[in-house]
Amino acid sequence: xxxxxxxxxxxxxxxxxxxxxxxxxxWDDPNNAQLRALRTDPNVLLPGDSVYVPDKREKTExxxxxxxxxxxxxxxxxxxxxxxxxxxGNPRANVPFKIVVDGKPVSDAGAVTDAKGMVICGIPPQAxxxxxxxGEGESTETYPLDLGHLNPVTxxxxxxxxxxxxxxxxxxxxxxxxxxxxxxxxxFQLAYGLxxxxxxxxxxxxxxxxxxxxxx
Numbered sequence: 001x002x003x004x005x006x007x008x009x010x011x012x013x014x015x016x017x018x019x020x021x022x023x024x025x026x027w028d029d030p031n032n033a034q035l036r037a038l039r040t041d042p043n044v045l046l047p048g049d050s051v052y053v054p055d056k057r058e059k060t061e062x063x064x065x066x067x068x069x070x071x072x073x074x075x076x077x078x079x080x081x082x083x084x085x086x087x088x089g090n091p092r093a094n095v096p097f098k099i100v101v102d103g104k105p106v107s108d109a110g111a112v113t114d115a116k117g118m119v120i121c122g123i124p125p126q127a128x129x130x131x132x133x134x135g136e137g138e139s140t141e142t143y144p145l146d147l148g149h150l151n152p153v154t155x156x157x158x159x160x161x162x163x164x165x166x167x168x169x170x171x172x173x174x175x176x177x178x179x180x181x182x183x184x185x186x187x188f189q190l191a192y193g194l195x196x197x198x199x200x201x202x203x204x205x206x207x208x209x210x211x212x213x214x215x216x
Contacts, residue, residue: 006049009128009148012042013078017125019053029054041213043078044152077106077122080147084117084134091117092134099123101130101147123147153209156181159200162212163188 004015016023026032027042031052039045080099084092093115099107107121114120119132130145151158156175163169168191169184182198189196192207 002053004051004053006045006047006051008047009146010047011045011078011148012051013125014127014148015051015053017078020056021053026051026053039152041152043148044150044158044213046152046155078125078127080119080121080123080145082119082132084113084119091115093117095134096136098133099130099145100133101127101145106130153205153213156200159185159205159208162208166212 002019004019006015012023012027016026019026023042027036029052031054035045035049035051036042039049045051084095086092091113093113095113095117097107097111097113097119098105099119099121101123106123111119111121113134119134123130127147130147132143132145134141134143150161153159153162156177157173160169160171160173160181163181163184164171164173166188168188169181171178171180171184177200185200185204186196186198188194188208189198189204192211194204194207
């Protein structure tokens with residue numbers, strides 16, 4: 001019954017895969033109730049968080065000798081979801097994309113963003129680094145992917161990373177609430193109809209989490 005200490009790049013999908021569980025098994029375990037209440041999103045954890053991992057239970061399946069039996073592992077792969085919009089906030093629909101993770105292509109040939117501008121692709125649960133190429137020819141855009149590196153929105157680094165991903169911030173993603181961060185948050189508040197205070201509060205964090213993590 002080990003306690004896994006979350007490291008940079010960890011999410012519940014990667015932790016579950018490492019120990020041979022479905023992520024739901026760990027997330028729904030009563031011993032992880034405090035973690036669920038604290039983080040709310042199983043794939044946005046903070047380094048240092050504790051995840052309880054139960055002992056495995058043996059399971060037997062009947063099968064006759066001399067025959068071929070197929071066993072399918074569920075819960076793999078994990079799903080990557082990223083939304084792309086233009087400068088006016090409109091979804092960039094039907095744009096070709098390619099994703100490479102750990103040097104291997106993982107997206108289907110001919111894959112395009114959906115009507116909401118979403119890139120949806122299965123990736124290995126243990127993936128840490130990747131590259132997303134959007135568009136074709138002269139309009140090609142390339143984005144590095146740091147998978148599992150998003151901190152909770154309750155942290156300043158989590159706020160900064162979301163503002164960076166949304167195009168409002170271009171500075172160091174750390175735990176210092178500096179003038180650049182305040183200006184970027186003010187721009188975000190103006191864009192979404194909030195009072196432009198440049199100060200963090202629960203309402204701002206919840207809106208930021210919804211816009212970024214919820215994909216709307």
